[in-house]
Amino acid sequence: MSQDQAAGLRQWADSQRQKQAPSQLDAPLASDTEVVSETPAPAPSAVSPITTIDEQPVAKAPSLPKKPLYIIGLPGQGAQSVKQVQHRLAQWSALGRHWAGSPDDWDIQAVSVNAPDLAQLSTKHARWALWINSDADAFAEMYRLLRQARDNGGPRRLLALHEPSLSRQGLLENLREAASHYLATDLLVLAR
Structure with a gap:
């Protein structure tokens, strides 16, 4: 050598x-x-055989930061509620919605519409969602949450998170129209 x-x-x-x-x-x-x-x-x-350097361990690629997703209307504040959201994101991903990615890509945060820092969070973060229940009182409850969010400086654009069995016609469309017309809030309802 x-x-x-x-x-x-x-x-x-x-x-x-x-x-x-x-x-x-x-x-x-x-x-x-x-x-x-x-x-x-x-x-x-x-020349004697050259001593070779052992293969170095492969360094892990730095993990990408998780995308924050702030959710209002989520029943409860525990891990079970977060699992509901992750499950829905996984369903959207399976339907070919590439933006949903893997549920592990998201930092899911449940936020109360009465949180003192709602306005600050709203201006700082762009990804917001409304968890929509499917019970008999869902429209009144979800509209009340959207109104409180607006009154407290909350987000003006939210993704509608709901169970896949909930039809777009009816509750979801009525809620989207009411939010737009009365609250100047965009509620994004995804088609199947």
Whole structure:
């Protein structure tokens, strides 16, 4: 091995060490034990096999930050409620809605329409949703939530989150029209 090749290998090994985590920096690489003399290299036939550097562990790609999704009207504030939203996002993704991605891509946050920082959150974050129940009083309850959100400086554009069995005609369309006409709020209802 010529000196230029050895210097190139040392330089490469140094750059690899700099990329490693601090705990791995103390472990010697195979190139650390290899000694390069200042004398010319022997003839190619007399060269012993070159010590190779073991394959370095593949560094994990940094995970992308989760996309925040703020939801009003979510029944309860626990993990079960978040699972409902994740389940719905997974259904949309399965239907070919690429924006839904994986449910794990989302940072789902339940927010009360009476939260003191609702206006600040609304101006800071663009992704908002309204969880729409499908019981007999759903229209009145959801309209009340949208009105309170508007009165407290909440978002003016929300995605309608609901169970897939809920038809677009009826509750969803009526709620979308009322929100638009009376509250100047866009409620995005996705078709199947």
